[in-house]
Amino acid sequence: MQIIDGKLMAQRLKEEIATEVSEMVQNGERPPHLVAVIVGHDGGSEAYVANKEKNCQAVGFKSTNLRFDDSISEEELLAEIDKLNKDPEVDGIIIQLPLPRHIDAQKVTEALDYHKDVDGFHPINVGRMAIGLPAFKPATPSGIIELLRRYEIPTKGKNAVVLGRSNIVGKPIATMLMQKGTPGDCTVTVCHSATADIKERCLQADIIVAALGVPGFVKEDMVKEGAVVIDVGTTRVPDPTRKSGSRLCGDVDFDNVKDKCAWITPVPGGVGPMTNCILMKNTLAARRRQFPT
């Protein structure tokens, strides 16, 4: 059994990005610039944005947080996004969700210039990815692909079972795993709440991607010997033994599953740390007016 060390891989990826940015700046070019649009106050958003700022600093990006009061109208917000779209010194834009109820989040997402949509949420990027065209792809599934690539885990012809059909993880990782290429070329099965025989499906899997958000869902008797298990779950559960009173819990019963696996990602320290780094990778590509590889 080998642990997939997402923290280490994220660190390496950040160093690679930092090196590229440093060369860029030495050549007299401006560094990549990522703008976060934040409306109102949301605890989750604040933590995410703080983490993003720390990462931007670490790799040498310019980072701007554009904060608006939650009284801003949809029209005003769309006008602000239009300004960012047109600003040649803004490379990547992320819209922090949730937005206040009076603002149509889908409309705002679609108002972004898709060349600056480093979160990969614009339908045109979702579609380009599905078609197999260069695109900005969502961070979490891209992070999984990056881990498979860096650990040189074979995927061609493997049976991959994706648990969950969300727009930000399940569906895009299924698309990425089935595409031609390396990593890719998997036979992909997507399971979800309506699936009758999840255990049987999992037992046939060479690769399991668990993205249901149900703590400890994947048990020892659902995993075949030698499988690769990627755990995307990050549910906060109470834990009185911790100072904070809680801990992050994955979708996989790690302690009991790990010894059956060829490779497994822990929670925390697996998929999670890659996510924010992919945002940096996407922003660097946007700075070069390219799509990420």
Place this chain on the structure above:
Amino acid sequence: MQIIDGKLMAQRLKEEIATEVSEMVQNGERPPHLVAVIVGHDGGSEAYVANKEKNCQAVGFKSTNLRFDDSISEEELLAEIDKLNKDPEVDGIIIQLPLPRHIDAQKVTEALDYHKDVDGFHPINVGRMAIGLPAFKPATPSGIIELLRRYEIPTKGKNAVVLGRSNIVGKPIATMLMQKGTPGDCTVTVCHSATADIKERCLQADIIVAALGVPGFVKEDMVKEGAVVIDVGTTRVPDPTRKSGSRLCGDVDFDNVKDKCAWITPVPGGVGPMTNCILMKNTLAARRRQFPT
């Protein structure tokens, strides 16, 4: 065993559309208008366009074929598409492929106003469909969904195996079958050229969608008793017993498979006849400035 009669269902769908158009015209509104953009001369395109014209006439649509010599430049073609985008009396636009080599087909597809993209090939429609938003969806997979709906074939929790991962059939039908809804909520597996155990996969399937383009690929010993088999293959094979010297051959060995099936589509007369009707359905929705249901 029941044959899914695509010809009959297509006829009914056309009648429904014709009734709506007739009411529209009686109310003093103009009928839907579908424009086909044709560059150069291609035998396949001509046959398709002729069929489209016949269908437009049958349902009461206005139909225009805009023909350009294959010497037209990409820039000129894009300018023509811009005119069609802006023309309030054009509801649906289809670009006949293939285009001459000096024209970037992807660029032309993306130049279409996606509200008029009744073929559902624009990345924004592909993405909207993947996300589960209202969208124009490609005709062939939409036709399959329409057949499942009209025959009230249960799909929820069923294991669906899609053979093929093309952008126009395999990937979109997989997306449609896995979405929440009816038809939908299938556990979907996508198999392709890199899949190791296609036979085993098919034997587990409650629903098989064969879209590989390999005549007679799905054999009797690959289908479980009571399965639903949807055949998307339309390969022309030599047949000296026919006057024309050839016949259309599906991806399923129909004669030997049919008795194991609960439902099966024949070739011809199954999925094929629905395809052009879906284009009509999409154009009617575009006329109403809606997305099709």
